[in-house]
Amino acid sequence: MDGVGVVDKDALRVAVAEGMPWVRAELARLVAFRSVANPAIEPVEQCIGAAQRVAELVRSVGVDGVEAIETADGSLAVCGRSHRAGVASVLLYSHHDVVPVGDLAAWTSDPWSLTERDGRWYGRGAADCKGNLLAILLALKALRQVRGDWPVEVAVVVEGSEEQSSGGMEALARSRPDMVAADAIVIADTGNIESGLPTLTTSLRGTGSVIVTVRTMEHAAHSGMFGGAAPDALQALLMGLASLRDASGETTIDGLAHDGVWDGAPFDADRFRADAAVLEGVAPLGDAAEIADRLWARPAATVLAIDVPQIAQVTAAVQGEARAVINLRVPPSMDSASAQRLLIEHLERHIPWGLVDVRPVSLGQGFRARTDGPAYAAMERAMAQAFGVAPVTTGQGGSIPLAVALAELHPDSEIMLMGVEEPASRIHATDESVDPRELERTAYALALFLCELA
Numbered sequence: 001m002d003g004v005g006v007v008d009k010d011a012l013r014v015a016v017a018e019g020m021p022w023v024r025a026e027l028a029r030l031v032a033f034r035s036v037a038n039p040a041i042e043p044v045e046q047c048i049g050a051a052q053r054v055a056e057l058v059r060s061v062g063v064d065g066v067e068a069i070e071t072a073d074g075s076l077a078v079c080g081r082s083h084r085a086g087v088a089s090v091l092l093y094s095h096h097d098v099v100p101v102g103d104l105a106a107w108t109s110d111p112w113s114l115t116e117r118d119g120r121w122y123g124r125g126a127a128d129c130k131g132n133l134l135a136i137l138l139a140l141k142a143l144r145q146v147r148g149d150w151p152v153e154v155a156v157v158v159e160g161s162e163e164q165s166s167g168g169m170e171a172l173a174r175s176r177p178d179m180v181a182a183d184a185i186v187i188a189d190t191g192n193i194e195s196g197l198p199t200l201t202t203s204l205r206g207t208g209s210v211i212v213t214v215r216t217m218e219h220a221a222h223s224g225m226f227g228g229a230a231p232d233a234l235q236a237l238l239m240g241l242a243s244l245r246d247a248s249g250e251t252t253i254d255g256l257a258h259d260g261v262w263d264g265a266p267f268d269a270d271r272f273r274a275d276a277a278v279l280e281g282v283a284p285l286g287d288a289a290e291i292a293d294r295l296w297a298r299p300a301a302t303v304l305a306i307d308v309p310q311i312a313q314v315t316a317a318v319q320g321e322a323r324a325v326i327n328l329r330v331p332p333s334m335d336s337a338s339a340q341r342l343l344i345e346h347l348e349r350h351i352p353w354g355l356v357d358v359r360p361v362s363l364g365q366g367f368r369a370r371t372d373g374p375a376y377a378a379m380e381r382a383m384a385q386a387f388g389v390a391p392v393t394t395g396q397g398g399s400i401p402l403a404v405a406l407a408e409l410h411p412d413s414e415i416m417l418m419g420v421e422e423p424a425s426r427i428h429a430t431d432e433s434v435d436p437r438e439l440e441r442t443a444y445a446l447a448l449f450l451c452e453l454a
Contacts, residue, residue, distance in 0.1 A: 004087060005151040005454030007143070009385070012451075015142035016444045020436060022141075023134045023443075024121070027434075028114035029053060030096070030130040031123035037075050037097040037161040044074075047160055050096045051076035054133065054158050061140040063156050071168030075160035079179055082154050088375075088453050089153035091182035091413075092140075092446075093402070094133040094189060095162035095169075098125035099428050106430040120424070120433040128427035131434040132188035132419040133158060138439075139446035151454035155182055159402070162189070165207075165362045170405045177409045184375035184414050184453060185406055186446070191421025193394050194271070195435055198383035198445065200376075201417035202264070203296055203395035204403060205329040206366035208340030209304070212237065212347050216354040217320030227318050231353050234308055234319040240351035241324060244301040249285030250294070251301045253328075254346045256339055260297030260331055264393055267292040275423040296395030299330045299339060325361065329397055332366030364401040367415075375414035378452035379445075383418075386445035418442070 033050035036042040051068045055078045059066045066080035075097065101111040101124050109115040111124040125131070136156070143150060157180060159169040173180045192199040216231035246252045269288035278284060286294055294300065307323040309315070326347075330339045344358045370376065371393070383391040396417075406415060420439045426432050 005451040072171040073166040073168035078158040084153040089182040091185045095159035122433040127425040127434040135443040138443040143447040191419040198387040198391035202369040204367040206336035207399040209361040214354040220317035230318040234322040237322040243350040262292040262297040332368045364399040367403040373414040382448035
């Protein structure tokens, strides 16, 4: 090479470290935006404010042509690109929307105020995904400070509705494929399997949620007068839901294979217990050797919610209607639409009585990354340098539909998934947090990657 990617790595590491107070301040500003992309939960002005601040930040680190673009679902995606001829191009992706906080009383501190405890920064979105976004921006800021420019063409995309799976950014990408074109695409929306161990996610499960409604009577009926003969909608629903798993917990949907084997590293049972906070006296489902298979190579049906009377409101009544949401996750080798159809047919077949209505809610295909290209090798070198240990690979049960869309639009691009998250971050749960050391190492790795790729 002509030296375009040469950088003083020690100076770069110092620049990243010196940028951490800036990260702390800006993360606090971003966390304060209640950017749940659902106006029924938080005001739309919160998402607009978050997008505007993100646009200002992306401009401030030197990205050209930054604009907040309204997508098909009404969310704002912040996009920009600094064009540079004759060099490799990199797209850096994250999102500025967050999941709802849930029960406020279950949080130790205000979820909308970044709070430091025991060396960690707490707040909704601190890791997923505002922390990831700040790692990207710190990498760009530090590298520009040390070199005066970037050795590659840089594009940045920050989505505004990823957590809603409403497809706004995917539709924008498909309508403007040039906006997301790059030799290498880094999706900063995952993380490390444990703190300090750099991890590249190479597999994402597909998803297909459904909502099932069982109706048997026009209204509830007194259990003393009618119980035993009245067609209980709740009981029928529960029987259908129970049919989705066998005694070992394996998902057993009629016609859907459930014997896949994960071809990567196994998932240590003790680490899984700790990561998932499994209670003492309770074991993970299945054999310990099958944990990775069940997570990343086999389907998994999970009942997310049921509409039934609360115990606090209990009455002696047989229910005439009951509803549930079931989330189906499938490995990337399975077609999500076909699997979702089999789930619908299974529920219709196994709910023993009542009028059964099963409707699809969301759908996303799985993803498997290429790992044999020069960008992937460059990322491995960068992560090893930044963390002081060779990176590992993992699968992930979550779905990122945009990854599939990008692979379809630009099949020659190398797509890598990484980020600041790790088990203690508790993303999507109460007391979400980020370890600033993890954020700093990730930012340094990203900055080194841009140089390695050049």
